[in-house]
Amino acid sequence: MKSNQINSKRELALELLKPGDDSKLLTSLNSCVRCGLCADSCMFYKAFKEAKFIPSAKVDLVSSIYRRYYTATGKIAPRLFGAKELDDKMEESMVDLLFGACTMCGRCVKHCSIGVDIPYVVRRGREMLAVMNMVPQSLQSTVDAAINTGNNMAIPEDEFVDTIKWMEEELIDEMGDENARIPLNEFDKEIFYTLNPREPKFFPLSISAIAKVFYAAGESWTLSSKFYDVTNYGFFNGNKVEAAQIAGYLYDEIKHLRGKRLILGECGHGSRAHRWEGPNYLKKTYDFDNITVVELIGEYIRSGRIKLDKSLVKEKHTIHDPCNLVRNGGLMKEIRFVVNSSVSEVIEMSPYGEDNFCCGGGGGALAMSEYNDRRLKIGEIKANQIKATGAKVVITPCHNCVDQLLQINHTYKLGVTIKTIAEVVADSLVISK
Amino acid sequence: MEWFNYLAIFTAAICFTTFLYRLIYLLSLGLPKDLSKETGSVKRGIIYSFTGAMSPMEKESAFLHLPTYAAGMLYHVGIFSSLLFFVWVIVTLFVPITLPSLVSIGLVILLSLSSLAGFSILIKRVISKELRYLSCADDYISNFLTTISQVAAILYILVPGSQVIYFIIMALLFTWMPLGKTRHLLYFFFARIHLGFFYGRRGAWPTVNKS
Ligand code: SF4
Numbered sequence: 232m233k234s235n236q237i238n239s240k241r242e243l244a245l246e247l248l249k250p251g252d253d254s255k256l257l258t259s260l261n262s263c264v265r266c267g268l269c270a271d272s273c274m275f276y277k278a279f280k281e282a283k284f285i286p287s288a289k290v291d292l293v294s295s296i297y298r299r300y301y302t303a304t305g306k307i308a309p310r311l312f313g314a315k316e317l318d319d320k321m322e323e324s325m326v327d328l329l330f331g332a333c334t335m336c337g338r339c340v341k342h343c344s345i346g347v348d349i350p351y352v353v354r355r356g357r358e359m360l361a362v363m364n365m366v367p368q369s370l371q372s373t374v375d376a377a378i379n380t381g382n383n384m385a386i387p388e389d390e391f392v393d394t395i396k397w398m399e400e401e402l403i404d405e406m407g408d409e410n411a412r413i414p415l416n417e418f419d420k421e422i423f424y425t426l427n428p429r430e431p432k433f434f435p436l437s438i439s440a441i442a443k444v445f446y447a448a449g450e451s452w453t454l455s456s457k458f459y460d461v462t463n464y465g466f467f468n469g470n471k472v473e474a475a476q477i478a479g480y481l482y483d484e485i486k487h488l489r490g491k492r493l494i495l496g497e498c499g500h501g502s503r504a505h506r507w508e509g510p511n512y513l514k515k516t517y518d519f520d521n522i523t524v525v526e527l528i529g530e531y532i533r534s535g536r537i538k539l540d541k542s543l544v545k546e547k548h549t550i551h552d553p554c555n556l557v558r559n560g561g562l563m564k565e566i567r568f569v570v571n572s573s574v575s576e577v578i579e580m581s582p583y584g585e586d587n588f589c590c591g592g593g594g595g596a597l598a599m600s601e602y603n604d605r606r607l608k609i610g611e612i613k614a615n616q617i618k619a620t621g622a623k624v625v626i627t628p629c630h631n632c633v634d635q636l637l638q639i640n641h642t643y644k645l646g647v648t649i650k651t652i653a654e655v656v657a658d659s660l661v662i663s664k
Numbered sequence: 665m666e667w668f669n670y671l672a673i674f675t676a677a678i679c680f681t682t683f684l685y686r687l688i689y690l691l692s693l694g695l696p697k698d699l700s701k702e703t704g705s706v707k708r709g710i711i712y713s714f715t716g717a718m719s720p721m722e723k724e725s726a727f728l729h730l731p732t733y734a735a736g737m738l739y740h741v742g743i744f745s746s747l748l749f750f751v752w753v754i755v756t757l758f759v760p761i762t763l764p765s766l767v768s769i770g771l772v773i774l775l776s777l778s779s780l781a782g783f784s785i786l787i788k789r790v791i792s793k794e795l796r797y798l799s800c801a802d803d804y805i806s807n808f809l810t811t812i813s814q815v816a817a818i819l820y821i822l823v824p825g826s827q828v829i830y831f832i833i834m835a836l837l838f839t840w841m842p843l844g845k846t847r848h849l850l851y852f853f854f855a856r857i858h859l860g861f862f863y864g865r866r867g868a869w870p871t872v873n874k875s
C-alpha cells in the first residue's frame with residue numbers, strides 16, 4: 232500500500248518532466264554540456280568547494296531523471312547517458328541540493344557557457360518534490376501561514392492594525408500634522424501598497440518611512456489590514472496552486488478596494504512573484520499597474536513630487552542588489568537613481584548589479600532553518616564584499632535581504648547599518664510645511 | 665562509391681534529419697506564453713543574448729577560465745570546419761575537384777590545433793575531480809569522437825589510403841551526435857533565445873553599462 236502511494240507520487244512528479252509543448256523545459260533539460268565552468272559563479276561552490284554544489288550538478292539531478300524516463304537512449308543505456316532513477320536516494324539529494332543549496336539567484340545563468348536557465352530547472356525539481364510532499368517543513372509552514380492567515384508570519388489582523396495605528400501616531404507627531412495618515416482599507420485610492428510582514432513584526436519604522444514619503448508626495452494610498460503581504464513563498468516551495476492562491480489574495484484585494492496601482496513593497500522575490508509570475512499563476516493579464524516601490528519613488532523624484540536633499544545623509548553607503556529585482560528584474564539603474572538622489576556617497580560592491588552575489592538568504596533559504604549553517608557560511612562572500620567597500624550603511628530594497636544582512640552583520644562583525652530604500656529616502660526628504 | 669562512403673552518407677543523413685526534425689519541432693513551439701506586462705524588449709534581449717551576453721568579458725566561464733575558454737572556442741571552430749570539410753569530401757565523390765593546397769595546409773593546421781584543444785579538454789575532464797563528478801560516459805565519448813573526427817580529417821588530407829578510417833569515424837560521429845550531449849549543437853541556440861526572452865522582456869538585458 233505504502234509503496235503504491237510512493238509510486239503514484241513519483242508518477243505525478245515525473246509528469247512534470249514530460250516535455251510536451253514546453254520549449255523552455257525541453258531546451259533546459261538538453262543543453263548543459265557539463266563543462267563545470269559555472270562552478271565559480273555559485274556561492275555554494277565558492278564557499279564549500281564541493282562538486283555537488285556546482286550549478287550543473289543541480290541541473291543534472293533533474294535532467295538525469297528526464298533522460299531516464301523520457302529519452303530512448305536513457306531507457307536503453309542509462310549508465311552510458313547519465314540517466315538516473317527517481318528513487319529514495321535521488322529524492323534525498325534533490326531536497327538537499329535543490330532546496331538546501333540553491334537560492335535561485337540566477338547568477339550562474341549569465342555566466343554559463345551555454346546559457347542554461349539553471350534556477351528554472353531547479354524550480355522544476357522543487358515542483359517535483361512539492362507533489363511528492365517533500366518540501367522542507369519550515370518552508371511549507373511559511374506558505375501555510377500565508378495561505379491560512381493572509382500573511383506569512385501569521386500576524387493577527389488586530390495586532391497589525393495596532394501597529395499601523397501606532398505608526399500613524401508617530402507620523403502625526405513627526406510631521407506635526409493631524410492629517411498625516413496611514414490609511415487602512417480605504418476605497419478608490421490611487422495606490423494599493425503592500426508590505427513584507429517582517430515590517431509590522433520587526434521593522435515598523437520602515438512603514439513610517441514609506442508613509443512619510445507618501446505624505447510628502449501627497450499620495451492617495453491605502454494598505455489592507457488583511458491582505459498586505461507582498462511575499463509569495465509559493466514561488467519557492469514549488470507548489471504553483473499555492474503560489475496562485477497567494478497571488479490571488481493581492482489581486483482580489485486591489486479589486487475589492489478598487490485601487491488603481493498595485494505597488495509592491497520592498498521585497499525582491501515578492502515583487503518578482505507578483506509582477507512577473509502573478510499573471511501567469513492566475514492565468515490573466517492585470518488591468519492595473521503593477522510596479523515596485525523603487526520605481527514609484529523614482530517617479531516621484533523625476534516629477535518633483537518629492538524633494539530630496541542628499542547632503543542630509545552623509546555616511547558612506549553601499550548597495551546590495553537583490554537578485555530578483557536586479558538580475559531578474561531589470562531595476563539596477565532605477566535603484567541607483569533613487570539611492571544617488573538620496574545619499575551623498577555611494578560606493579559600489581565588487582561585483583555589483585547583474586553580477587552581484589546573492590545575500591545568501593534567497594530562494595526561501597531564510598525560511599528553511601534546516602540550512603541555517605550553510606546560509607551563514609555562503610553569506611561570508613557578501614560579508615567580504617561589504618567589508619571591502621568600507622561603507623557604514625548597506626542599502627537594499629528587500630526585507631528578506633535585510634534579514635540575512637543583519638545576520639551576517641552580526642556573524643562577521645561588519646559593524647554596518649542596514650537600511651531599506653524607503654528609509655534612506657525618508658532620511659533625505661525635504662518636507663515644506 | 666565504397667561501402668564506407670555509403671555508411672557515412674547514410675548516418676549523416678539520419679543525423680541531419682533528426683536535428684532538422686527537432687529544429688522544426690522546437691520552432692513550432694514558439695516562445696513561452698507570458699501574461700505579465702513587458703517593460704523591456706524581447707527582441708533586444710534576444711539580440712543581446714547572442715551578442716553582448718556572449719562576450720568573454722561578460723562571462724566568468726570565459727574570463728575566469730581563459731585557457732579552457734580559448735581551447736573550447738578553438739575546438740568548436742575545428743568541429744564546424746571538419747563538418748564543412750566532410751560536405752566537401754562528399755561533393756568530391758561526385759565531382760572531380762580538389763582542395764587548393766593552401767586551403768589544405770590551413771585546414772590541417774587548424775584541425776591540428778583544434779584536436780589538441782579537444783584532447784586537452786578531455787584530459788581535463790579525466791584529471792579534474794569536479795569534472796569527473798559531473799561526467800558520465802557520454803561526456804567522454806562525445807568529446808573523444810568529435811576530437812578524433814578532426815584527427816581523421818587531417819589523416820584524410822595527408823595520408824593517402826586513410827579514407828576507410830575517415831569515413832568510419834565520421835559515421836560513428838554522426839550516429840552519436842543526435843544521441844549524446846553533442847545535441848547541444850541545436851539546443852544552444854534555443855537556450856540563448858529563451859534567456860533573451862526572459863531577461864529582455866523585464867528590461868534586464870541588454871545590461872546597462874556599469875562604468
Ligand atoms: S556552465 Fe552551463 S553548460 Fe557548463 S556545466 Fe555549467 S550549466 Fe552546464
Ligand code: SF4
Nearest residue numbers: 273333334336337339
Ligand atoms: S541559482 Fe544561484 S545558488 Fe543556484 S546554482 Fe545558480 S548561482 Fe548557485
